[in-house]
Amino acid sequence: MIIDERMAVYINSLDTGNGAFLDELEREAIAREIPVIRQDMQSFLKVLLAIHAPKRILEVGTAVGFSAILMAQNSDPDCHITTIENYEKRIPQARANFEAAGLKERITLLEGDALERMRGLSGPYDLIFMDAAKGQYIHFLPEALRLLRAGGVLVSDNVLQDGDIVESHYAVERRNRTIYKRMREYLYVLKHTDGLLTSIVAVGDGAAVTVKQKNEMQIITEK
Numbered sequence: 001m002i003i004d005e006r007m008a009v010y011i012n013s014l015d016t017g018n019g020a021f022l023d024e025l026e027r028e029a030i031a032r033e034i035p036v037i038r039q040d041m042q043s044f045l046k047v048l049l050a051i052h053a054p055k056r057i058l059e060v061g062t063a064v065g066f067s068a069i070l071m072a073q074n075s076d077p078d079c080h081i082t083t084i085e086n087y088e089k090r091i092p093q094a095r096a097n098f099e100a101a102g103l104k105e106r107i108t109l110l111e112g113d114a115l116e117r118m119r120g121l122s123g124p125y126d127l128i129f130m131d132a133a134k135g136q137y138i139h140f141l142p143e144a145l146r147l148l149r150a151g152g153v154l155v156s157d158n159v160l161q162d163g164d165i166v167e168s169h170y171a172v173e174r175r176n177r178t179i180y181k182r183m184r185e186y187l188y189v190l191k192h193t194d195g196l197l198t199s200i201v202a203v204g205d206g207a208a209v210t211v212k213q214k215n216e217m218q219i220i221t222e223k
Contacts, residue, residue, distance in 0.1 A: 003202050012039045018070060021101055025066055034090075036066040037131065037157060041204030045129075045155070046074045048209070052153055054126030059083035060114050060140060061132030065094035065107070071129065072103045082108045082125075084117045084132075115139060123147035130156040135179040138186040142219065145196075148212045156190075159183060160206025188222040 017023045029036045037045065049071060055078065059068055062085035072081055085091055091111055098104045110117045114132050118140065128144050130137060137156060144154055161183060190198040190210050195217035198210040 008040065015039055015043060018042065019073070022066065022069060022073070025064070025069070025097060029064055029066060034064055036063065037070075038204035041157060041207060042070060044201070044203045044207065045070065048153070048155065049074045049127075052127060054153075055079050056123075056125045057081045057127045057129065058118075058121070058123075058125040058144075058147060059129045059131065060118070060144075061085065061130070062094045062109060063087075063090055063131075065097040065101075065109075067129065067131060068094070068107050069097065069101050069103060072101075072106050077106075080106055080108070082110060082121070084110045084112070084114045086111070086113055086132075115143065118143040118147065121147055124149035124152065126152050128152070128154045130154065131158070134158055134161070135182045138182045138189070141186065141189065145212060145217070145219075150212055150215050152212050154208075154210040154212065156186070156208040156210070158205040159187060159200065159208045160202070185222055189219055192220040192222075193217055194220070 018026070026036055045067070053076060055076065057071055057075070057079060059071070059081060062068060062083040065083070068081050068083045072079070085094060091109065094109055095104070098107045098109070114136070123146070125147050126149060128148055130140065130144065132140070148154055161180065187200065187208060190196055190208055195212065195214045196210050197213055198208055200206065200208050
C-alpha cells in the first residue's frame with residue numbers, strides 16, 4: 001500500500017459504488033484476477049471527468065472494459081471513448097460487456113499493439129487514460145502528446161508501483177528493474193518537460209495527472 005492501510009479502508013468504506021452492472025463486473029474481475037482500477041482511483045477519475053467534461057477520450061489498455069464503461073457512465077452522453085487492447089482473450093469479453101452495458105455505440109475498441117494503433121489515430125483527444133503495460137508508458141508518451149489537444153489531460157495509472165518507485169535500484173526485484181527504471185524516467189519527463197504540468201497523486205497505486213499546456217514542446221529526458 002502506498003498510503004496507510006487503515007486510512008485506505010476507511011476512505012473506501014465511504015464509497016457508494018458504481019451501480020449494479022459495474023459493481024458485479026468488478027467482483028467478477030477481481031475473482032478471476034483480472035486487473036481493474038482500484039476503488040479510490042475510480043472515485044478520483046469520476047471527479048476528474050466531472051471537472052474536465054471531455055468529449056473524446058482515448059484509453060490505452062482495455063482489459064475487460066471496466067474503466068471504459070466507468071468513464072462512459074460518468075461523462076456526457078455525447079462523449080465517445082476509443083480504447084485499445086492487445087490481449088486477444090480479453091477482447092471478446094470487453095465487447096460483450098460494452099454491449100451488456102448498452103454502450104457499444106459510445107465505445108470503440110481497437111485491437112492490436114497499442115503503439116501501432118496510436119500511430120494510426122489522428123485525434124485530438126480531450127483526455128487520455130493510460131493503463132497498459134507500465135514499462136511501455138515512456139514509449140507511448142510521444143504519441144499520447146501528439147494525440148492530446150492543448151489543454152487536454154493525460155492520466156497515467158499505477159505509476160508508484162506499490163511503493164517500489166522510491167526504493168533503491170538494488171532493493172527492487174530483478175524482474176521488475178526494467179519497469180522501475182522506465183517508470184522513473186517517465187515521471188521525470190512528465191515533471192521536467194516545459195509545456196507539461198503534472199501532479200503525482202497517491203490514489204490507487206499512484207496516478208500522474210498531466211495537463212498539456214501547449215502543442216509545441218521538446219521532451220526533456222533524465223541525464
